[in-house]
Amino acid sequence: MSTLRVAVEPVPDEHLVGAVAETGGSVVPLDQARVLVWVGGPDGFPDLPDTVEWVALSTAGIEGFVDAGVLDDTRIWTNASGFYAAGVAEHALAMLLGGTRQIVRSAKTRWAKDLVDPAVRTLRGSTVAIIGAGGIGRELTPLLKACGATVLAVNRSGRPVDGADITMAADRTDEALAASDHIVLAAPDTPETRHMIDDRTLAMLKPHSWIVNVARGPLIDEAALYRALTSGVIGGAALDVTDPEPPAVDHPLFDLDNVVITPHVANPAGRLTAEMAPHLAENLRRFTAGEELLALVRAGQGY
Amino acid sequence: MSTLRVAVEPVPDEHLVGAVAETGGSVVPLDQARVLVWVGGPDGFPDLPDTVEWVALSTAGIEGFVDAGVLDDTRIWTNASGFYAAGVAEHALAMLLGGTRQIVRSAKTRWAKDLVDPAVRTLRGSTVAIIGAGGIGRELTPLLKACGATVLAVNRSGRPVDGADITMAADRTDEALAASDHIVLAAPDTPETRHMIDDRTLAMLKPHSWIVNVARGPLIDEAALYRALTSGVIGGAALDVTDPEPPAVDHPLFDLDNVVITPHVANPAGRLTAEMAPHLAENLRRFTAGEELLALVRAGQGY
Structure with missing residues (x-):
């Protein structure tokens, strides 16, 4: 040979x-x-x-x-x-845990126990929706399951994602958002997904909900996100992507203790x-x- | 009845x-x-x-x-x-991923891609030592394994920890440190463990190593840790405990981009x-x- x-x-x-x-x-x-x-x-x-x-x-x-x-x-x-799906999935888990366990808020404050302690949540027993569950979702699902979370996978076809507790087709996205504690965005940027996270869908989430975006910045209406983050509508946001990129250095999201923006490094x-x-x-x-x-x-x- | x-x-x-x-x-x-x-x-x-x-x-x-x-x-x-071991283990995973995936540094900077991108590490393929692997270590081991890490458990007796790749008795701690990419401290505070992380043991770690402490503050010589963090000897530190607690609000560790201190909330x-x-x-x-x-x-x- x-x-x-x-x-x-x-x-x-x-x-x-x-x-x-x-x-x-x-x-x-x-x-x-x-x-x-x-x-x-x-x-x-x-x-x-x-x-x-x-x-x-x-x-x-x-x-x-x-x-x-x-x-x-x-x-x-x-x-x-x-x-690169496995690496991006690990980044998504890091972002989610960084939010829910208040690593982000702790990094931005100094021993703020009165703020941090009541805000800590555990993935164990929580429900996480993966919006746009393709290759990244397949890798993320077993990580979330190992942490004891219930996984709701949402993808275009509704074809079951291995290991997910429930898979829903994209036309049931609202239902998935309403049923979840936290959401991970892994969907492509299309006319249908642009600004899918807006005032209307943010209102379906919970005061402790974290949003993780490892997909594309335009999926989120950032002005609506800022309003939700500063008015207690959701718990926090961990973004690896913004719209546009890079964000302005004085982007108001940088100022919030319940936000972390990693510089598009889920796949470094x-x-x-x-x-x-x-x-x-x-x-x-x-x-x-x-x-x-x-x-x-x-x-x-x-x- | x-x-x-x-x-x-x-x-x-x-x-x-x-x-x-x-x-x-x-x-x-x-x-x-x-x-x-x-x-x-x-x-x-x-x-x-x-x-x-x-x-x-x-x-x-x-x-x-x-x-x-x-x-x-x-x-x-x-x-x-x-x-409370399962919750503390989840916090340890959050701290470790928060460090290695550069969530911490990203929270303390603004789209610092030139700093963050080269520093991102993945748990997949890395080796993590759990020092003092008791109840927390038993819960943390499957989480690390799900992420694709090799787990070195170190405990007093050397009695094998279920799921760990290797368990070593405490007299082999140096060997475990030298073989690891990252370490998680979960040991009790005793005369033997006090300042077990000092200039000598820090020098056994790697420039990308993160140290996570969910145990007790006195396990770490904080002055030695500060030196290691500011001179490139290790990658970073994620501490849920300090010595004393609370730390001074102007504690120099708070100023470092490769450090996060959560306010003793692993078990909130x-x-x-x-x-x-x-x-x-x-x-x-x-x-x-x-x-x-x-x-x-x-x-x-x-x-």
Whole structure:
């Protein structure tokens, strides 16, 4: 069996080079490669020699590559769809616990026991809705269950999410919000989801409810959120995304003790290749074995 | 079968009254009771009528009652040892994730992506040592395992902790520290554990290591901790306890972006009776059935 020749560009990232080595391949210059692993955006994407049969992109979104016209239909293309879900789910759990256990408020105050003690809530026995339960929801569900929470998954189709106590289709979102102690937003940004969290839906939540957003900023009407946070309508908000990004440095949400904004790091750039490496290794194994690859970019999926 | 008569004093807390009702008992004044559930400290503890056979205290520590001389050896006494472990374990997980996922630093800064992104770590694939793995450690272990961490449990005897990858006796603490990415302190405050975290042991940790303390403040030499936090020896500290408590409002640890201090709320006063209720119900059932009670205070245990 010949060794699989793989180019890792534009830089020979150690984690991805490790994945190639681990699966018995060898890292070669692009003009000798059957596979290109591309760790970057569309800028600087190379002209592909005919030898390249498969291009493995490192991002989940591929809009930029589509717009730049680099995708073709003569090769196999994969993206990183789903590869970062486990990390994002861990971030969502950290945000939720950081809120409910008052880590956030404690970080912004000094031994404010009279404020903090009565506000502490436990995930054990609480109900958490995951709005937009796809890959991230599948990873988050067992974490929440391990903490003793009841999980309500909401997704477009209503197709049951493994491990969730209940899965509801998106047309029952209001019902899920009303039944939950806390909510995690993991939905895509579409015309239907834009400002889905507004004055009306915030009023369905509870005075102790925390909202976690690891999806896209436009899902939340931030002015409505600010009103709910400052009037006791909900307990707090933990946001990894804002609208727009970055937020203004004097954004009023920064001033609130019941808000934390992490700077879009649920899938941190610094960990990207470490997270991708085991998935790339699996795909290299599949490619060599002639099996279908993970995260195939299918014709019609944006191009 | 006669109804078990239970006094809930000094106030008829709803959660504990509910536990009595749930197990078929009735809440009565103290002078008619076979059982006293006492939700308070030693101050104001009543003279006990001869009818009282069992006193259920609501605190894990009983030193105050021993010092006040209220315990006797003619009745059964229970405390709340172990009843709050699950909540404290959840708090420890929240503190650890709050640190490693940079929720803490994000709460203290404003979209500091250049600082936060490279500092984010994942529990998945990391190794966490639980120092003093008793009841809290037993509850924390499955949470850490669900997050994909390797768990090193350290306790006095070295008796294996269910679910931990390795359990070590306390004389191997240095080895555990050196092998870990992060540590959670859950040990009692004894002459042996006082300042166990000092310049020497901090130097065994890693630049990304977070220390979580949900046990007792004196386990940590805070001056040494401050040095380690400000010189890059470790990544951060999440403390629910300090030495002394409360800390001075101008304590230098409050000024650090890689530190959070929660005001001794891992077992919050506001949730105490809600957490105790299911354990009280179980003990009421056992008492009626003539079985051995949970959390018995044994002669020689401090008095």
